[in-house]
Amino acid sequence: MSLFLVTGGGGFIGSNLVEVLLARGDAVRVLDNFATGRRSNLDSATSWAKAGGGSFELLEGDVRDLATCRRAVAGADYVLHQAAIPSVQRSVMDPVGSNDVNVSGTVNLLVAARDEKVKRFVMASSSSLYGESEVLPKVETMAPAPISPYGLQKLAGETYCGLFHRLYGLPAIALRYFNVFGPRQDPTSEYSAVIPLFITAIKRGTQPTIFGDGEQTRDFSYIANVVQANLRSCEAGPAAHGGAFNIACGERISLNELVGILGEFAGRKVQPNYAPHRPGDIKHSLAGIEMAQRFLGYDPDVSVREGLRRTWESL
Numbered sequence: 001m002s003l004f005l006v007t008g009g010g011g012f013i014g015s016n017l018v019e020v021l022l023a024r025g026d027a028v029r030v031l032d033n034f035a036t037g038r039r040s041n042l043d044s045a046t047s048w049a050k051a052g053g054g055s056f057e058l059l060e061g062d063v064r065d066l067a068t069c070r071r072a073v074a075g076a077d078y079v080l081h082q083a084a085i086p087s088v089q090r091s092v093m094d095p096v097g098s099n100d101v102n103v104s105g106t107v108n109l110l111v112a113a114r115d116e117k118v119k120r121f122v123m124a125s126s127s128s129l130y131g132e133s134e135v136l137p138k139v140e141t142m143a144p145a146p147i148s149p150y151g152l153q154k155l156a157g158e159t160y161c162g163l164f165h166r167l168y169g170l171p172a173i174a175l176r177y178f179n180v181f182g183p184r185q186d187p188t189s190e191y192s193a194v195i196p197l198f199i200t201a202i203k204r205g206t207q208p209t210i211f212g213d214g215e216q217t218r219d220f221s222y223i224a225n226v227v228q229a230n231l232r233s234c235e236a237g238p239a240a241h242g243g244a245f246n247i248a249c250g251e252r253i254s255l256n257e258l259v260g261i262l263g264e265f266a267g268r269k270v271q272p273n274y275a276p277h278r279p280g281d282i283k284h285s286l287a288g289i290e291m292a293q294r295f296l297g298y299d300p301d302v303s304v305r306e307g308l309r310r311t312w313e314s315l
């Protein structure tokens with residue numbers, strides 16, 4: 001049985017990883033300080049572990065502390081590093097606090113993982129590092145040009161991953177997530193992502209607010225595809241080590257189309273509010289996923305529409 005450390009395991013993406021790992025019988029340790037993650041996301045972890053025949057352990061602590069990171073990594077075969085202060089907007093409000101967690105926290109974990117000689121270190125990076133270049137699709141050979149502290153922090157984190165591979169032979173892989181959505185994504189924060197915000201507004205019978213004209217597009221990525229990318233990264237051969245890969249669906253929809261689909265689920269026409277464009281927002285986002293397909297064997301098998309349906313039912 002392999003031991004997986006999931007940092008940020010109390011968060012949306014982390015807890016979905018924990019659930020799948022436990023269901024297939026792995027041993028999972030979570031490191032989380034519950035700054036943005038939620039304890040309730042792990043309420044069922046013990047029963048998932050029982051059903052799968054694996055084991056679950058929670059270590060409450062902060063990635064900004066190297067000693068905590070060493071304790072968390074001790075004995076781990078794989079590290080899935082999801083802990084972060086998410087949200088582009090939040091990083092604009094708090095560049096220092098987000099940098100401490102997103103950059104220094106990542107370096108701490110890399111040092112701990114290097115010394116523990118883990119089999120794989122997989123880091124959650126972000127499409128936001130591409131910035132506002134209008135060229136689509138975004139491919140990994142493009143020069144990153146972040147326009148937010150968050151994008152820059154994720155670029156720093158994945159550059160550290162590449163460097164730790166080159167300097168110390170750490171088999172690290174960075175996954176550039178594109179607008180992930182799905183069950184357990186927090187709909188309650190002012191920094192929440194658009195899909196949980198829209199679903200809860202529509203279910204409540206209030207109008208969702210679109211910033212801008214609603215013609216901006218995103219390559220929304222359903223969580224099951226992201227989980228698959230992490231698991232395949234743990235098995236990917238040496239050609240992938242030290243690399244960074246786009247993880248998305250390879251399709252994009254506009255916010256107006258998104259509201260239309262959610263309106264179909266609600267069984268009525270939804271009329272959104274239109275508010276001014278959000279500063280720092282990029283217009284279009286679409287991923288090329290050929291590199292991930294080739295080097296990781298990534299194969300996103302849940303479409304946006306199907307993912308939206310499952311998320312609608314979960315919220």
Ligand code: UD1
Nearest residue numbers: 087088127128177178179193194197209210211278281285
């Ligand atoms: C960005 C990144 C994403 C990253 C996330 C972390 C890009 C393309 N994507 O997402 O990979 O994981 O940051 O925070 O850089 N919106 C509304 N109404 C709302 C809320 C949002 O219209 O109530 C709009 C936003 O203005 C934006 C779109 O919906 O145009 C998506 O916003 P959001 O879900 O916050 O994600 P991004 O900032 O695109």
